Amino acid sequence: MLGIKALPREEIEAIFSLAKSFQEISTREVKKVPALRGKTLINLFFENSTRTRTSFELAAKRLSADVVNFSASSSSLAKGETIIDTVKNLEAYHPDIFVIRVGSSAALYALTQHTEASIVNAGDGRNEHPTQALLDMFTVSQQLGSCEKLKVLIVGDILHSRVARSNMFGFRKFASQIILCGPPSLVPFDCAEEGIRVEYDLDAAVESADVIIMLRVQQERQTSAFFPSLREYSKNYALTPRRLARARKDALVLHPGPVNWDVEIHSSLKWRVHPLILKQAENGLAVRMAVLFSVGTKKRTL
Amino acid sequence: MNAKHEDEMIIRNATVVNADGEREADVWIRNGKIEAVGRGLTRPAAREVDARGKHLFPGFVDLHAHLRTPGREDEEDFASGSRAAAKGGFTTLFCMPNTEPAIDLEGIAWWVREEGRRVGLVDIYPVGSITRERKGKILTEFCALRHAGCRTLSDDGDSLADSLLMRRAFEYAKLADVLLVSHCEDAQLSQGNSMRESRISSRYGISAVPDIAESIIAARDIALAQYTGGRLHLAHVSSAKTVTLLRQARAAGVRVTAETCPHYLVFTVEDVEKSGFDSHYKVNPPLGTADDRAALRAALRDGILDCVATDHAPHSRIEKELPFEDAPFGINGLETAFSALYTHLVLTGACTLPQIIRSLSFAPAAVAGFTDRGAIAPGYTADLVLADLSRCWTVTEEEWCSKSVNTPFLSRKLSGVIECTWYRGRITYQEQRSG
Numbered sequence: 001m002l003g004i005k006a007l008p009r010e011e012i013e014a015i016f017s018l019a020k021s022f023q024e025i026s027t028r029e030v031k032k033v034p035a036l037r038g039k040t041l042i043n044l045f046f047e048n049s050t051r052t053r054t055s056f057e058l059a060a061k062r063l064s065a066d067v068v069n070f071s072a073s074s075s076s077l078a079k080g081e082t083i084i085d086t087v088k089n090l091e092a093y094h095p096d097i098f099v100i101r102v103g104s105s106a107a108l109y110a111l112t113q114h115t116e117a118s119i120v121n122a123g124d125g126r127n128e129h130p131t132q133a134l135l136d137m138f139t140v141s142q143q144l145g146s147c148e149k150l151k152v153l154i155v156g157d158i159l160h161s162r163v164a165r166s167n168m169f170g171f172r173k174f175a176s177q178i179i180l181c182g183p184p185s186l187v188p189f190d191c192a193e194e195g196i197r198v199e200y201d202l203d204a205a206v207e208s209a210d211v212i213i214m215l216r217v218q219q220e221r222q223t224s225a226f227f228p229s230l231r232e233y234s235k236n237y238a239l240t241p242r243r244l245a246r247a248r249k250d251a252l253v254l255h256p257g258p259v260n261w262d263v264e265i266h267s268s269l270k271w272r273v274h275p276l277i278l279k280q281a282e283n284g285l286a287v288r289m290a291v292l293f294s295v296g297t298k299k300r301t302l
Numbered sequence: 303m304n305a306k307h308e309d310e311m312i313i314r315n316a317t318v319v320n321a322d323g324e325r326e327a328d329v330w331i332r333n334g335k336i337e338a339v340g341r342g343l344t345r346p347a348a349r350e351v352d353a354r355g356k357h358l359f360p361g362f363v364d365l366h367a368h369l370r371t372p373g374r375e376d377e378e379d380f381a382s383g384s385r386a387a388a389k390g391g392f393t394t395l396f397c398m399p400n401t402e403p404a405i406d407l408e409g410i411a412w413w414v415r416e417e418g419r420r421v422g423l424v425d426i427y428p429v430g431s432i433t434r435e436r437k438g439k440i441l442t443e444f445c446a447l448r449h450a451g452c453r454t455l456s457d458d459g460d461s462l463a464d465s466l467l468m469r470r471a472f473e474y475a476k477l478a479d480v481l482l483v484s485h486c487e488d489a490q491l492s493q494g495n496s497m498r499e500s501r502i503s504s505r506y507g508i509s510a511v512p513d514i515a516e517s518i519i520a521a522r523d524i525a526l527a528q529y530t531g532g533r534l535h536l537a538h539v540s541s542a543k544t545v546t547l548l549r550q551a552r553a554a555g556v557r558v559t560a561e562t563c564p565h566y567l568v569f570t571v572e573d574v575e576k577s578g579f580d581s582h583y584k585v586n587p588p589l590g591t592a593d594d595r596a597a598l599r600a601a602l603r604d605g606i607l608d609c610v611a612t613d614h615a616p617h618s619r620i621e622k623e624l625p626f627e628d629a630p631f632g633i634n635g636l637e638t639a640f641s642a643l644y645t646h647l648v649l650t651g652a653c654t655l656p657q658i659i660r661s662l663s664f665a666p667a668a669v670a671g672f673t674d675r676g677a678i679a680p681g682y683t684a685d686l687v688l689a690d691l692s693r694c695w696t697v698t699e700e701e702w703c704s705k706s707v708n709t710p711f712l713s714r715k716l717s718g719v720i721e722c723t724w725y726r727g728r729i730t731y732q733e734q735r736s737g
Contacts, residue, residue, distance in 0.1 A: 005505070082623045105507040107625030109578035125627065126507025165507055188504035189512070 002108045002121045003128030004169040011294075012173065016138050018290035019283070025062055026285060036065035036296045039096040043069045045122070046083065046102040051257065052122050052131075055281070056099045059288035065097070065296065083107065084114050091115050097296055100124075118295035126160050129256075131291055133166030135284040136254050137174075139276070140211055142283070143252055147174040153205055153247075154178065155237055156215030156264060159186045159226070163256045164215060168196060171211075181205040182215075182237060185226040202237055209247040214239055214255045214264045230263055239273075240266045254280060309333065309348055311727070316353035316688070318678050320360065321660035329358060331684040334726035338680055353688060359659050360678050361393025361685025361725065363666035365454070365483070365561055366537055366611035367636065369395075369426075371417070372410075373402030377706050378616040380414075384423035386614070386636040386704040388723045388731035393685035394667070394675060395424050395636075399431040400459040406431040406442045411450035423730040427670075430455045432471050432482065438462050441471060444478035453670050456483035458537060461519045463489065468523065472532030481669070483535045486519035486544065487587065496627045498588040500571045506579070509627055513594070516587050517543035524548075528556045535669060536560035538613050540587040542597035549606055559669045561609035562598050564642040565633050569710065570595050574626075581622050581629030582710040585615070599652045608665040610658070612639050616706035634709045638697060640689070642711060644718035684727035693719040 004012075025033055041060045043053050053069065060067045072086050081089075083102060090098070097118045100108060105125030112119060123129040137147050144150070152171045158164045158180050168178050172195040180187055180198045192198050199205035206212065217233065227233050239253065253265070253273040257280070261267040294300075313329045318339060328343040329336060338345075369383040378386075387395050397414065399405035405414060411428040418426025430447035434440045436457045444455065455475070461484065462468045475482050492515040497503050499510035520536055524547055527534035539545065539562045551558045565585060570592050574583045583589060590598075601607040615632025622629050640662065647653040667676025675683045697711045723731040 082620065083625060084623050102625065104625035104627040105509070106579040107627070110580060110625065112578075126509075128507075160507070162507060165505070188507075189499045189510065190501045191504045193501070 002112070002119065002124070003130045004133050004166045005128070007130070009173040012134065012137070012170065015134060015287065015290045015294060016141060018293060019138055019286040022289040022293070023286040025289070031062050032064055033062070034064045035293055036060065036063040039065045039296050040093070041065045041067050041097040041099060041292065041296075042090055042095045043067065044086070044090065044098050044100045045069070045071050046100070047123070049101055049122070052101065055284050056122060056288055056292070059285055059292055062285075063289055063293060063296070065292065084111060087111060087115050091117070097292060118298075118300050120291060120295060123162055126162050126165070128166045129162040130166050131284070131288055132163050132256055133170040134291065135280055135287040136167055136213065137170050138287050139254065139280050139283045140252060143276070144210065147171055147176060149174070150176040150210040151208060152176050152178050152211045152213065153181060153209040154213045154215065155181045155202060155205070155239070157186045157217060157226070158182050158191070158215070159188050160218060161215050164213070167213060172196070179205050179209070183227045183233065202243060203246065206243050206246045209251055211252045211254065212239065212247060214253065214259075216256060216258070217260055217263055234263050238262065238264060238266055239269060241268060244269060244272070252276060257281065311349045311351060312343060312345060313351045313353050313358060313686070313688070316356055316358035318358050319655055319659045320677050320679070321656055321664035323656050324357075329678060329686070331724075331727050334684050334728070336678060336680055336682045336684050339678055355690070355692070356721070357655075357689045357691055358678065359391065359687040359689065360663040360676055360682070361687055361723065362391045362640065362662040363394040363670065363672070363676060364392050364612050364614070364636070365396050365535070365609055365666045365670060366458070366563075367395050367397050367614040368400065368616065368632070369397040370616055371401060377618050378704060380417045380421050380426065382703060382705045383614075383636070384418070384421045384426070385731075387424040388725065389703050389720065390636040390638070391640050391687035391689070391720045391723050392636060393424055393723065393725045393730075394427070394672070396427045396429050396454060396670070398429050398456060398458045400436060404431045404436045405429065405452075406434050406436070408443065408446040408450040411447055411452050415451045424725060428452050429458070429483065430480070432457045432462060433467070436460060438464060438467065441467070441474060444474055444480055448478045448480050452480060454481045454483050454535065456485060456537065458483065458485045461485055461487050461489065465522060465526070469526050469530060472526050472530040472534070475532055481533050481535050481671070483537050484519070484523045485537050486516045486523065488515045488518045491515040491518070496584060496588065497574055498571050498590050500591055502571045502575045506575070508579070511588055513541040513543050513590065516541050517547060520544045520547050524551045524556055524558055527558055528554065531557070533557045534559070538563050538566070538587060538611070539598065539607060540566045540590050540594065542590070542594045545597045545601045545606065548601065552606060559608045560606075561611040561666070562602065562607050563611060563613045564635060564639050565710070566590060566598055567595065567602065567610070568642055568646045573710070577710070579626040580710070581624060581626050582633070582708055582712070584626055584629055584631055585613070585633045586631035599647065602661055603653055603657055605660070605665070608661065608669055610639065610643065610661040611666065612636050615708075616704055617708045618706060622708045632708065634704050634706050637703060638709060638711045638716065640687075640720060641695070641716035641718045644691065645716045649717055684724055686724040687720055688722040690719045690721055691717065693717075695719050
């Protein structure tokens with residue numbers, strides 16, 4: 001289990017209730033509990049990340065785990081060391097948890113048999129980013145009471161988005177409907193399975209949505225080759241006040257961050273949407289504490 | 303080599319399987335040739351082999367293998383590749399020119415043929431490249447390559463992107479009497495991506511190749527073959543769409559033949575998911591859907607797909623240890639081809655044994671223009687395979703002959719054990735039975 005796909009609903013709920021109890025720790029004067037004292041966590045990042053890595057690092061430290069960051073750029077692969085080798089090498093230090101981010105999709109499944117430690121997926125290519133989806137869903141449950149039977153709209157580059165994939169699997173476990181909306185060239189092949197609908201027109205898609213997850217246009221990943229221009233992209237897919245007005249009045253707008261203002265979300269909406277996006281980051285810490293706690297006590301993967 | 307010379311021999315009471323059926327018979331072999339096939343042969347043979355209860359096939363002809371030599375001798379060389387071939391029942395093998403350097407000159411082709419002869423376990427034919435250095439720009443010297451033993455030419459690993467150059471190749475191939483083997487892949491559509499575009503690739507975000515990346519080029523090359531009157535052989539067909547094109551082309555009288563590979567007949571995208579994205583299931587073209595597999599099996603029964611070739615593609619352990627998307631393409635196939643087909647096609651009722659033997663022996667021999675092999679009949683070369691179909695074996699590294707072990711069949715149990723292979727009447731492989 002290295003993503004939301006294989007995570008049962010009960011476990012998601014258990015993580016949420018743990019996260020709820022961990023939230024308070026971060027508001028204390030001494031922001032630390034001994035839950036994972038004596039445990040070692042290695043943040044193993046084969047792909048650049050500062051936000052996710054920092055969030056995991058803080059989460060681990062607030063649970064008193066010892067944290068080491070290991071950034072293996074692609075250069076170690078160029079030197080002939082595979083990810084399996086790197087993990088086996090670090091395994092010699094007897095860590096309890098690996099938090100791994102890697103650029104190749106589904107790269108972690110083959111890894112589990114090579115380590116005794118728990119593995120937490122911090123993003124594997126375009127496959128999954130489970131803790132991001134958990135924090136999105138946790139945020140939604142907090143705001144709306146539950147993730148049950150909602151209309152969840154995901155907007156933008158679905159094709160390359162691990163955030164979209166994890167959320168697609170997560171929300172459906174709570175009988176919510178997913179609407180995928182983006183340029184047709186950025187919607188995955190044959191992805192309209194049960195509970196998923198594809199709608200290319202954002203004006204139509206946003207109708208009565210409860211939750212709107214705006215995805216980041218990842219210009220560094222040559223996503224731009226999939227549509228003619230950023231100008232045309234934002235004309236069709238940016239969230240504007242007019243479009244937002246078509247959703248439910250209290251619709252939640254989420255974004256995994258960082259936002260490209262005026263590309264994905266019109267900057268005039270910043271006052272309306274930014275507080276919740278910042279709340280996502282805050283909830284991310286509590287959710288990651290919950291995840292680390294639940295994998296830190298026995299070997300498992302998430 | 304442990305090749306034992308058999309001047310004269312009778313194989314008694316074997317179930318002799320040819321493309322047109324099977325019957326119990328004795329086979330008399332003399333001076334590397336089959337002298338007679340029939341019941342109760344009485345000849346003063348030097349030696350007799352009792353093959354009661356066992357099956358005897360014409361030696362297998364692999365039109366498509368990568369022996370990695372010259373260039374990547376760490377992955378395979380002529381000696382290890384020949385041992386693997388003999389163990390798998392192959393007696394004739396065509397090795398692809400995506401080597402370093404490529405087989406694009408007469409001298410290199412000669413060298414490959416000579417090195418193969420020196421090992422002496424299997425008849426190795428070089429496949430020359432269609433273009434110099436396989437770069438898709440300038441044609442190689444077809445006549446010179448033909449003279450050096452190249453019966454087929456291919457830029458395997460890539461398609462010729464330039465349709466005009468491919469037209470010229472079809473035209474010029476008539477002069478040289480060489481068969482063009484087309485690796486069908488629109489490189490712009492495939493982008494070097496890792497698995498077949500499907501619901502599974504979408505669910506896991508795996509970079510994907512649509513089936514039309516194959517069929518678009520197949521359609522182009524069929525059209526070129528028809529237009530020029532040239533001959534075309536389609537390599538490693540993996541999709542139902544290409545099968546449809548092939549059926550239409552055959553019906554229209556186009557001179558086109560085709561091969562598929564054991565892995566496309568056995569596995570699907572579902573197996574890629576089930577394996578946890580094990581790179582041993584990564585191959586180019588990628589494994590298709592259950593519909594593709596069904597279409598390939600039907601075409602194999604009909605003979606629309608003439609041949610099964612291995613596309614034997616050894617890769618080093620370390621390269622296949624990379625994550626699925628980063629690992630190289632290719633499945634190591636010589637040693638498991640027959641048993642995989644027997645287990646997954648014959649025993650399941652998808653094909654008959656003669657159909658499988660047709661695709662492994664008779665049809666590829668005919669496609670390559672041989673008249674002396676591909677059947678067990680008087681006058682044919684004594685290339686023979688003796689198998690016990692009642693026994694099973696487990697694929698293990700310990701008993702593996704190829705230098706590389708990149709096979710999805712590793713640790714799997716397969717039915718049908720090859721006990722002995724004769725190449726021109728000499729034993730080139732004999733099963734070592736423990737205990």
